[in-house]
Amino acid sequence: MPFLGQDWRSPGQNWVKTGDGWKRYKNDVIDYFDDISNSNSFCKEDKENIFKNLNYDVSAKKRRKDVLNNKTKTQYFHQEKWIYVHKGSTKERHGYCTLGEAFNRLDFSSAIQDCKKFNYVVRLLDLIAKFQLTSLSGIAQKNYMNILEKVVQKVLEDQQNIRAIREILQVLYESLCNLVEGVGKCVLVGNINIWVHRMETILHWQQLLNNIQIIRPVSKGLTLTDLPICLQLNIMQRLTDGRDIVSLGQVSPELYVLSEDRLLWKKLCHYHFTERQIRKRLILSEKGHLDWKKMYFKLSRCYPRKEQYGETLQLCSHCHILSWKDTVHPCTANNPESCCTPLSPQDFINLFRY
Incomplete structure (x- = not known):
């Protein structure tokens, strides 16, 4: 029996x-x-x-239970700072890797403290706010808001990258307004009241950034305008965003003259765009010359600009593990560094589209 x-x-x-x-x-x-x-x-x-x-x-x-509730102010950490990216089921592993899992495992909270990774994380937050917010899980959405709060705090303390964070908050608020339109129609994970509270928090962050006052450091040394003109122009050529050049030209009449240099804007156009794209958007000035400054802003509205980051996420082609460059992952290849491919923020998003 x-x-x-x-x-x-x-x-x-x-x-x-x-x-x-x-x-x-x-x-x-x-x-x-x-x-x-x-x-x-x-x-x-x-x-x-x-x-x-x-x-x-x-x-x-x-x-x-309180560790994962809405009042949590820290990211949901894992012991390993890498993730295995698998797109199919096998005998050894079942299931799929999602964007939310990768966002939880790759330690973006520590990455924003590194100046080499900061712009990469900011760009990734911007893309998620525009297109992938609904694809995040509940805990990933909490982590997203917590990391964004740390980014805002860092900007308020350092007084750098203010414009980029303002743009992210504006994009995120507009996306949430479209997603939380009407009670009971929210497609986000969680109660609609939670997202209404988060939208109020975003408005508060925007107000803090709008009220920020840049504190000019007291220094008796040389300033930018004290340098030779050739060095000032060389510094401007290192800027990859035309809006930064325009802002720098508003500091003084001398810098304004340098910011209108045709060769400066020509190099900037050739850096971001191809010859074919430039030929399609030719603009002549009153004197019959190419107006490279107007061409740059017109090309920026039509084509994506070239992105460059100090450090990016990398995908190992041998073991299919996604991690930061300074993270040691268990790879069995003889030369793991040669197997790693850098991923742009858009490539990272496309990696989890099925």
């Missing part, structure tokens, strides 16, 4: 020590204490100790 025991998936039985010995702990705590309250051997002190143990277990479970 087969033995009909307890289901192996159940948590098992709990036993409590009493004055008469060990007794099985029932599922209903109230019924249990009603049964043993009539026993003279069960003293009041033992009952209080059991209640303390039960309260301790409940509080411990509550603390573990």
Whole structure:
């Protein structure tokens, strides 16, 4: 005759020590204490100790649950800072790797503290806000907001990259307005009230960035205008965003003259765009010359600009592991560095499109 025991998936039985010995702990705590309250051997002190143990277990479970609630201000960390990217099911591994899993595992909270990775993470946050916000899981969306809060705090402290963060907040707010249009129509994970609160937080961040006042450092050394003109022009040629050149030209009349240099804008156009793209958008000035400045801004509206980052995420072609360059991943190749391919933020997003 087969033995009909307890289901192996159940948590098992709990036993409590009493004055008469060990007794099985029932599922209903109230019924249990009603049964043993009539026993003279069960003293009041033992009952209080059991209640303390039960309260301790409940509080411990509550603390573990609070780690992942909406009040969490830290990212959901994993021990490994890399992730295996698999797009199909095999005998050894089942399932798919999603964008939310990669966003949780790759430690973007620490990456924003590195100046080489900061622009990469900012660009990735911008792309997610535009196109991939609904593809994130609930915990990934929390991590996204937490990382964005750290980025805003860093910008407020360092007073750098203000315009880029303003643009991200504006794009994110507009995306949420479209997604949370009408009660009960939200396609995001979580209650709609949570996202309304997050939208209010975004407006608060925008107000903080709008009210920021750049503190000019007190320095008795040389300034940019004290350098020779050739060095000033050389510094301007290192800027990859035409808006930065225009802003720099508003500092002084001398810098304005340099910011209107035709050769400066010509090099900038050839850096970001191809010859074929430039030939399609030719603009002549009043003197009959090519107006490279107007061409640059027109080309920027029509074509994506060239992106350059100090450090990017890398995908190993040998073991299909995605990680940062300074992260050691378990690769069995003889030369793991030769197998790693750098990924742009857009390539990272495309990696999880099926």
